Each structure stands twice: as C-alpha cells, then as structure tokens.
Amino acid sequence: MPVKPSINDIAALAKRRGFIFNSSDIYGGYGGIYDYGPYGVELVNNLKKAWWYYMVQIRPDIVGLDSSIFMSPEIWKASGHVDGFSDPLAECKECHTRIRVDHILEDLGVFADEKMSSEEINKLFQENIGKIKCPHCKKCNFTEARKFNLLVKSNLGNFSDNWTETPAYLRGETCQGIYVNYLNVMQSSRVKVPFGIAQIGKAFRNEISPRQFIFRTREFEQMEMQYFTHPDNELEEYEKLRKYRWNFFTKFLGFSEKNIRWHQHENLVFYAKEAYDIEYNFPFGFKELEGVHARGNYDLTQHQKGSGKKLDYLDPITKEHYVPHIIESSIGVGRLVLATLTEAYTTIKDDDGERFVLKLHPLIAPIKVAVFPLLKNKPQLVEKAEELYGRLSKKFMCEYDDNGNIGKRYRRQDEIGTPFCITVDFQSLEDNTVTLRERDTTKQTRILIDEIIHTINMEKWS
Ligand code: ATP
Numbered sequence: 371m372p373v374k375p376s377i378n379d380i381a382a383l384a385k386r387r388g389f390i391f392n393s394s395d396i397y398g399g400y401g402g403i404y405d406y407g408p409y410g411v412e413l414v415n416n417l418k419k420a421w422w423y424y425m426v427q428i429r430p431d432i433v434g435l436d437s438s439i440f441m442s443p444e445i446w447k448a449s450g451h452v453d454g455f456s457d458p459l460a461e462c463k464e465c466h467t468r469i470r471v472d473h474i475l476e477d478l479g480v481f482a483d484e485k486m487s488s489e490e491i492n493k494l495f496q497e498n499i500g501k502i503k504c505p506h507c508k509k510c511n512f513t514e515a516r517k518f519n520l521l522v523k524s525n526l527g528n529f530s531d532n533w534t535e536t537p538a539y540l541r542g543e544t545c546q547g548i549y550v551n552y553l554n555v556m557q558s559s560r561v562k563v564p565f566g567i568a569q570i571g572k573a574f575r576n577e578i579s580p581r582q583f584i585f586r587t588r589e590f591e592q593m594e595m596q597y598f599t600h601p602d603n604e605l606e607e608y609e610k611l612r613k614y615r616w617n618f619f620t621k622f623l624g625f626s627e628k629n630i631r632w633h634q635h636e637n638l639v640f641y642a643k644e645a646y647d648i649e650y651n652f653p654f655g656f657k658e659l660e661g662v663h664a665r666g667n668y669d670l671t672q673h674q675k676g677s678g679k680k681l682d683y684l685d686p687i688t689k690e691h692y693v694p695h696i697i698e699s700s701i702g703v704g705r706l707v708l709a710t711l712t713e714a715y716t717t718i719k720d721d722d723g724e725r726f727v728l729k730l731h732p733l734i735a736p737i738k739v740a741v742f743p744l745l746k747n748k749p750q751l752v753e754k755a756e757e758l759y760g761r762l763s764k765k766f767m768c769e770y771d772d773n774g775n776i777g778k779r780y781r782r783q784d785e786i787g788t789p790f791c792i793t794v795d796f797q798s799l800e801d802n803t804v805t806l807r808e809r810d811t812t813k814q815t816r817i818l819i820d821e822i823i824h825t826i827n828m829e830k831w832s
Contacts (some may be wrong), residue, residue: 375715377653382455383726384711389413389736389784390584402580402588404704409786410728412430412552412736412767414591417706418570420734421593424618425568425699431460432566432595437547439572440526445546446539448676449669455542456517458482458491459578461506463511468579471495472504480561483637488517522574522588538572545573545698548596553681563683563694564607566597567717570703582632582654584704591703598683598694601618601667604643608664612646615662619648623715624731631656641668643695661699667693710734714787720778722777728787733825735787738766739826742779744795747770755794758804758819765823784809790826 384390389410393403400595411594426434446452458471469490474483475572478501482491495502495515523537525777541547548567555567570593580586599607612632619625630650635645644666650659668692674681682693714728724762743755751770759770769788771779774794791807798804798819806825807814817825 373717374655375712376712377583377731380653380708380711380715383728383785384410384583386526389711389786390524390707402577402586403791404584404587409736410707411732413707413710414703415829416734416736417710419590420623421618421701421706422538422568422570423564423594424622425593429566431561431564432568432597433555434546435551435555435567435569435789436571436735437544437551437569439541439574440524440538441547443536443538443542443549444676445550445673446521446542447513448672449549450672451521451539451546451548452519454485455521457578458486458488458495458515458517460495460515462507462509463513464509465507467503467506469512470579472758476491479520479694481637484639488515489621491515491517493714495584496635518576518578520575522576526645530743538561541572542575543573543700544571544592545594545595545596545669545700549673549696550677552670553679556666556683556766562686564597564599564603566595568593568595570594581651582657584708585652585657585702591701591705592700593776594698594700596669597697597699599697600685601692604664604666604697606694608644608662611699612662612699614646623710623734625650625709629691629709629713630659632659641666645761650705650712653712657831659705660699662699663697665696665698667695669696670694725781725784727784727809729791731788736767737769737783737786737788738790739822740769740771740779740783740788740791742770742791742793743772744793749820750799751796754798757795762822780807792822 372609387472388407391405391407392399393405394400404668426432459468459469461468471739475482475494475498478498480494482494494514499510522540523534524540525533528536528538530708555561570591573592574589576589577586580588597607619630620627627676633647633649638645643666645663647658648660648662649656670681674693678752682691683693698775710730714730716727716728716729718725719776741759741762743751745751756770757766762768773779779792789809793805795805802814802819804819805814806817806822
C-alpha cells in the first residue's frame with residue numbers, strides 16, 4: 371500500500387534534492403515566497419510546457435499572450451479588485467498567529483460570502499468564536515475580524531510621498547491582462563468567436579496567512595485560459611472545457627482519478643453562470659487546484675465601462691453585435707507542482723530499507739536520462755560516458771554522475787524522478803552496448819548506444 375506523504379515529507383524532499391527552497395533562506399526566509407532550485411525549475415518548465423502544448427499548441431481556436439505585470443491602475447478599479455479583492459483576517463492576541471476567518475468558518479460549515487462587509491464577517495466570527503481555537507497556541511483570544519485588500523501596491527512611476535494613495539499594483543491575477551488585450555488579439559490574429567487566449571505569468575497577492583508550503587504563496591504563477599463565446603453557447607462551451615480540463619489531469623498527466631474531484635460553488639457571485647473547482651487530494655486533504663468558471667459578460671462589460679472602448683464582437687456571418695461571454699480555466703503553477711509531487715511521491719520498502727521514488731511522468735521529470743561511468747578512475751569508461759552524455763544532452767536534460775557506487779547513484783536519480791539511467795561499463799568498450807535501467811520497474815537491459823534515443827522515445831507528448 372503506498373503511504374500518503376505528509377506536507378513535511380514533500381517539503382523535506384523538495385529541499386534536500388534541490389526542487390524548492392525558502393526565498394531568502396540565508397536571511398531566515400521571507401514569508402509566503404519560495405524559490406525553485408535546479409530540479410524545481412526543470413519541473414516547473416516542463417509543467418508549463420505541458421499546459422501550453424495542451425491549451426495552445428494543439429488547439430487551433432486558442433492563441434497565446436504574455437501581458438505585463440504592471441498595468442494601468444484603472445484596470446484594477448474596473449475589475450472590482452481595488453474595492454472588493456479582500457480576505458477577512460483575525461489575529462491571535464496570545465501568539466500573533468493570523469487566521470483567515472472565512473476558512474475557519476468554512477471548516478465549521480459556516481459560509482462567509484465574499485461580498486460581506488468587515489462588520490458582517492466579524493458578526494459571524496463572534497457568533498462562532500466559542501468553537502474557534504488558534505491553530506498554533508490552541509487558545510481562543512482573537513482580535514476582531516477585518517477585511518484586508520490582497521492587491522500588492524508599488525510606487526511605480528510615482529515619485530511623490532503619497533504613492534500609497536495612488537499606487538500602481540502588481541497584478542493580482544493574469545486574466546485581466548487577457549481581457550484588456552481582447553481587442554488587440556481579435557484585430558490582429560484572425561480569431562473568430564469562439565476563441566481563447568492563454569497566458570502563463572506571475573501574480574501577487576498579499577495573502578494574510580500563506581501556508582501549506584507552496585499551496586498558498588504571495589508570489590505565484592498562474593496558467594489561465596479565457597475563452598470568448600456567444601452568450602447562447604456559454605454553458606455548452608463550459609461543459610466542453612470542464613471535460614477537457616479533467617482529461618488534462620487524468621489522461622494527459624496521468625493523475626489517478628481517486629485524487630481529483632469536482633467541487634461545485636454553492637454561492638455564485640452575481641455575474642457567474644456556473645463555477646466548479648478541480649480539487650486535488652493534497653497531503654492536507656482535498657483543496658482547490660484549479661478553477662473552471664463561466665463568468666458571463668461581466669469582465670468585458672466592466673472594462674468597456676472603465677475604458678470607454680467598445681468591446682463587442684461583430685459576427686462576420688450573421689452581423690450580430692454582442693459582448694462575448696467568458697469561460698475560464700485558471701490554475702496556479704505552484705499548486706500543480708505540489709499536486710505533481712504528491713502524486714509521484716512513492717515510498718518503497720525492500721531489503722535495503724526504506725527509499726523514495728518520484729514516479730513522475732517521463733515528460734515532466736526534470737532529468738530524463740542519467741549517464742554513469744561504472745568507475746570514475748578508468749579513463750576509457752569516463753571518456754565514453756562523457757561522449758554519450760554530450761550526445762544525449764543535445765536531445766534531453768541529462769545528468770552525468772560518477773560519484774559513489776551505482777546503487778547510490780540510482781537512488782539519487784529515483785528521488786528526483788529520473789526515468790532512465792545508463793551505465794557505461796567494460797563491455798561497452800567492446801561492443802558499444804550499455805545498461806539501461808528503468809526507474810519504475812528497476813529492470814536493467816543491455817542495449818546498443820545507437821538505440822537509446824529510439825528506446826526511451828521521449829520526443830513527443832503522449
Ligand atoms: P483560494 O480560494 O485557494 O484562495 P482563489 O479561488 O482565490 O483560490 P483564483 O483567484 O480563482 O483562486 O485563482 C486561480 C488559481 O490560482 C487557483 O485555483 C490556484 O491554483 C491559484 N492560486 C490562487 N491564489 C494562490 C496563491 N496565493 N498561491 C498559489 N496559488 C494560488
């Protein structure tokens with residue numbers, strides 16, 4: 371029976387093997403921000419490539435975009451973020467731990483609507499206070515609950531002292547950059563409704579209680595696709611998108627269906643037509659991995675009002691004018707990394723004790739092939755192994771390792787999820803064959819060097 375890893379198991383492996391570090395580590399860390407190390411950046415890039423392939427490359431109806439992090443502050447006013455993008459918070463007076471009041475209430479089965487004022491949230495909080503304990507010191511002595519805006523402010527372009535009153539914001543979500551480029555894209559790329567615009571990029575939120583490792587961070591990356599539809603087709607397209615996104619996890623990335631599920635929003639914001647999240651079974655239980663939402667025409671009409679520019683669509687055949695409705699798919703890269711590591715983390719107990727294997731999809735694995743000379747003090751083996759590394763590394767991310775015995779080298783590669791290890795030994799010098807060892811079966815086969823690329827066959831997405 372595979373044992374489910376704890377979040378600490380994953381964080382420890384991620385640090386030990388160079389996937390994820392605390393930001394500013396040597397200065398004691400920096401709350402809610404993380405850095406991706408040598409294997410982490412490969413994993414992230416591969417996940418982003420997989421998403422882009424699936425959402426843009428093989429979709430004739432979806433195009434890409436890379437909009438800026440800074441945008442006109444008016445955008446955040448029109449989108450409702452300046453006035454409404456806030457989380458309710460209370461602080462423990464004993465140990466100063468801050469808690470998300472809406473999350474704590476939700477755990478108690480009490481729903482706090484996003485649109486509630488600070489006073490209304492605080493009233494709900496006070497009504498339930500008897501059941502609430504500080505997650506850290508377990509005491510019940512809190513400040514009042516108050517709402518805090520999540521947008522991160524900056525002084526960009528403002529050289530006066532009052533920049534906090536008229537700040538430029540770091541974007542709180544990537545999709546606003548898509549909405550405000552809808553006209554540009556439509557006029558320049560011959561797309562016709564229904565069509566989508568996809569983008570991957572950083573977002574920043576002043577999260578009150580960043581937690582659970584990379585699950586909730588203050589700086590993160592989002593992969594978002596906004597799909598523009600005729601109002602009458604919104605829900606039909608929405609169902610198609612839900613199916614497509616479900617298949618991304620189960621068929622494309624190979625996640626187990628046991629570990630993901632749909633969660634329907636019970637209380638929709640007034641403009642939304644339908645909203646589901648895909649939840650993943652993280653080490654701390656099922657939580658939101660991705661949102662798939664039908665948003666009506668709210669976003670474009672808000673920007674139409676805010677900018678004074680007409681954002682409607684003229685159907686070239688029917689000549690009908692309308693503001694397209696939008697369905698969206700939005701996922702955080704960090705959450706996908708965490709889900710991928712959780713899914714892949716496998717503990718194996720055998721005669722040598724306990725060991726870990728990251729059973730990553732080969733196309734997602736940071737390193738595809740590790741090349742070892744059997745012995746590092748035999749120049750002929752080293753020369754041949756180095757030459758092989760030189761050949762393979764032009765095709766895939768490879769690693770060369772001549773340190774320690776072969777068993778130890780296999781283990782190290784298992785922990786970073788490398789699907790194939792190749793050992794150059796004395797027989798290789800005679801007949802140009804090597805041993806190819808597979809991570810998941812630990813099976814070793816002898817193959818010709820010239821057949822390696824064909825045998826591991828990793829040049830296309832499966
Ligand atoms: P949550 O309820 O968990 O705060 P949300 O509903 O506010 O998330 P959205 O605004 O819909 O999230 O953002 C879309 C996606 O972006 C989420 O499904 C998640 O994967 C990711 N995301 C949002 N906030 C964060 C964060 N602080 N850290 C990491 N990823 C995030």
